[in-house]
Amino acid sequence: MKLAVGQFQVSRDWQDNASTIITLMQQANAQAARLLVLPEAVLARDNQDSHWVINAAQPIDGPFLGQLLIASQTLAVTTIFTMHVPAEGGKARNVLIALRQGEILLTYDKIHLYDAFTVRESDNVVAGETLPPLLHIDDFTVGVMTCYDLRFPEMARALARQGAELLVLPAAWLKGPNKELHWELLTRARALENTCYMVASGECGPKNIGHSLVVDPLGLVIAQAGERPQLVFTEIDKAHLSAVREQLPVLQHCRLL
Template identity: 50%
Template sequence: MKVALGQFAVAADWHTNQAACLKLIARAKSGGADLLVLPEGILARDINDPEIMPKTAQPLDGPFMAGLCAASEGITVMGCVNVPDGDGRFYNTLVVLRDGNIIARYRKIHLYDAFGARESDRTAPGHSLPPVIEIGGLKVGVMTCYDVRFPEVARALAAAGAEVIAIPAAWIRGPGKEHHWRVLNTARALDNTCYVVAVGECGVRNCGASMVVDPLGVVTLDLGEAPALGFCDLDPARIAHARKVLPVIENRRFANPILRSA
C-alpha cells in the first residue's frame, strides 16, 4: 500500500484549508497513493482565538466535507474535523473518505487535558473505540493525536486485526514534546508490530514532524516541521517478518482491552 502524508499549517478560514486539502488530494492521487492522511483540526485553527473551533464547526454534510468527499474518487482520505455536538461544544471527529463517501468516522475519546491545556472545555468526548478499515489490501486502524499516549487503544486495534495505525494529530510544541511524539509513535509500532503513519499539523503552535514508523520501530519517513507531502510504501512482507521474529501479539498474556462506555 502506498500512503501519502499531507502536512500543512491550518489557517483560520475553512475555505483556505479546504483548498489546501484539495491540492494535497490531487497531488496524492498523481503520486499513486492509496491513502492520504491529513492532520487533526483541518477545518480551522487560530492560536489567538480559542473559540475558533466551536465557532467554525460544521456538520459532516456541510460544505467543507462536501468538497473533500467530491475529491476522494479513487483514493482514501482521512483527517479530523470539528462537528457540532448540539450542546455548544463539538466532537473532534476523524473521518475516512473514499469515492465520494464517508466510509468511517471516529470521535476522539482521549481529550488533551494535559500540559496546561483543556481540550475538554470545548470538546465533547467520544465513547467508542476507533474502527479498522481495509485500504489497499491492508487493515488500517485509526487514532487521534493524544490517543497515542494510551497503548490500550493501539493494542485494541491490533487485536482487531490492524496492520497499520494512522494518527492524524496537531502535536503542540514544547520542552520534550517533539521527543515524546517520536518515542510514542515508535513505541506503538513496536508494541503491535504494525506500521504507524502519524501526520501532524505544522505552523506556529504545532510541530509537524509527520512520520512513518515500520513494524520494527524504524522511522522510514520524517517530514520535519515545514509544510510537505511525503510518500511511503507499506510492505505486508515487513509486517509478516516483524510478527514472526517479534511475536508480541501472540505472546501476550492479557485479554483484549475493552473500552468502557462513559
C-alpha cells in the same frame, strides 16, 4: 502499498483549508498513493482564539466536507483527517473522517481529550466513547486514532488485537519542552509494541510541531517531514509486516485482555 503523509498550517478560513486538502489529495493520487494521512482539526484554526473550533465547526453534511467528497469522486486515494462537528451543550466533537471516491468510509469521535500541559480540550469538545471500526485499504487492515490517543497504549493494542496492521494518527502536537521527543518516542513505541506500521501526521506552524512520520513494525522511522508544509511519500510492505510478526509474535504471546 504506497502512502502519503501531508502536513500544513491550518488557517482560520475553512475554504482555504479545503483548497489545500484538495490539492494534497490530487497530488497524492497522481503519485499512485493509496492512502493520504492529514493532520487533526483541519477545518479551521485560530491560534489566538481557542473557541474558534466551536465557532467554525460544521456538520458532516456541511460545505467543507461536501467539497472534499466531490473532489474525491474521481480519486482512488483514501484520505484521513479530523474536523470539528457541532455537538450538544455548545461544544463540538473532534471527528476523524476517512473518505474515498465520494464516500465516507468511517467516522470516529476522539476518545481521549487533551486535558494536559495547561490545555483543556474538554472545555470545547465532547469525548467519544467507543473504539473506531477497522478500515481496509488494499490488503492492509487499518486502525485509526487521534492525537492524544497516542499516549494511551491500551488503545493501540486493542486495535492491533482486533486485526490492525497499520495505525493511522492525525494530530496537532503542541510545541513545548521535549515535545518532539515525546512525539517520536510514542509513535515508534506504538508501532514496535504492536508490530504495526504507523503513520502520524502533525499540523505545522507557530503552535504545533509538524514532524509527520511513518514507522515500520520494528519501530524504525522510514519517512519523516520537518517543520514546514510538506507531502512525504513512502512504501509499506505486507511481506515485511508478516516477517516481523513471525520473528516477534508479541500479539500472540500477550496474555492480558
